[in-house]
Amino acid sequence: MSELDREIMRVLPDGATQGNYLSTPEIHQRVVQDALEPVTVRTINRHLTRLATTGLVEMQERGNALEWRRKAGASGMAARAGAMMTFDEALALQTLRRFSSRQIPGLVADALSSMFGVAEARLQRPNSPNEQHYSRWASKVAVESGGFALSYPVIDRELFAVVSKALFEERKLEMVYRPRHNADNETPKVVLPLGLVEVGGLVYLIGGTEGKQEPTMYRMDRLWQAKALPEAFSYPATFSLEQYVKQQRRFDFMVEKEVLLKLKFFDSAGDHLLEAPMAMDQKDSRKGDALYVQGTVMLSQRLRWWLRSFGPNVEVLGPASLRAELVAEAARLYGMYGN
Structure with a gap:
């Protein structure tokens, strides 16, 4: 330009x-x-x-x-990109726009909306047969979730902007939060924004409270009002969002303890674990048509949900307490469906 x-x-x-x-x-x-x-x-x-x-x-x-x-x-x-954006760059931007299926990328991508517009205009003006291949590429690629499709609640973009700005500037956040048990709440509270995490289509604000050691998780779609306060806070040096999510497994829901999980899979149900292990110390072997897998995992509600998803194609061999729990659950299911 x-x-x-x-x-x-x-x-x-x-x-x-x-x-x-x-x-x-x-x-x-x-x-x-x-x-x-x-x-x-x-x-x-x-x-x-x-x-x-x-x-x-x-x-x-x-x-x-x-x-x-x-x-x-x-x-x-x-404006600077418009006159010199290559087809490679235009295609990369449009691909990013189309396949950023998670909520946080979609919300922060608003800042790139003008770039997406320039990229779209560039792809609509192929100057050679090779560039025509580029312009058709996006229609030849699709991304589909492996899980059951749910319609997740939409996050208010203006509230997200307020929260993310307060998080970036390390300023206190005054907000009105309406949890399921108090859906008419009007009382504001002040939190220290420590991070944003997206889990299974839901976005959570991790917020600290002065005088309280452990942070709290707030679902962003349940935020009713939010205002960044002028007062800044010192981001706690002892807090690590990565550790909070990856090591403490706070999003596994009702985390209990580490256990040695031993499973027996039928009808190839667990074959994907051979390429995507469930644990760092995973061991596996085959006996006849059955696949045996074991590894150290965190016992949680999410683990139970995962095991239930296999239905009769997995048997929990250990730990004994989890096996007994699922045996009792199977008995209750038989009581529901047996007749």
């Missing part, structure tokens, strides 16, 4: 905040006020036309005259 292009972009009304357009002579008049060298109306028109083909400028006809304005969001990084 040339210096003249940048100057034209500077004087154009922004489509995101202003509804008006400027005619070519009006743009010329504004540009020449600060121009170091003479610039003609014809030159301005030629540059505007080129900027429009890159998706940075939009045009309308008023009688016989052409009027222009900057496309919504076509500034900053997008």
Whole structure:
């Protein structure tokens, strides 16, 4: 993008905040006020036309005259990228946009919306047969979740922006939280935002409380109001979000203790564990048609949900307490379905 292009972009009304357009002579008049060298109306028109083909400028006809304005969001990084974005870069951006299925990437991607627009415009203008292959690539790739599809609650984008800003700036957050047992709550509380975690389609704020050692998990979709306070806080040096999630397994729900889990799988139900182990110390062997797998895991409700998903295709051999629990559960199921 040339210096003249940048100057034209500077004087154009922004489509995101202003509804008006400027005619070519009006743009010329504004540009020449600060121009170091003479610039003609014809030159301005030629540059505007080129900027429009890159998706940075939009045009309308008023009688016989052409009027222009900057496309919504076509500034900053997008404006610089528009004139020089390659097809590889455009394809990468559009792929990122299409396949970021999780909520947090989708929410933070708002900042790149103008770049996505530039990328889409670039892919719609293939200049060679090879570039036409690029433009069709996104329609040849799909991503599907391996789990049962659920419709998760939507997070308010404005509230997410407030929370993420407070988290970034390490400022206290005043919020009204409405848990399931108190859905009409109006009482605000002040938390220290320590992290955001997405688990199974739900997004949680990890918030500390002054005077309380352990942080609390808050579902973002249950946030009713949020306001970042001017007061900053010192992010605790003893807190590690990675440890909280990966080692303490706080999102496994009702974590109990480590156990040596011993399983017997039927009908190839556990074969995926040969490529995606359930534990670092996993051991496996086959006897006839059965696959035996064992490893050290954290006993939790999530583990139980996972085991139940295999139905009669898995037998828990150990620990004995978990086996007895599932035996009792199977008896209750038989009582429900036996007749």
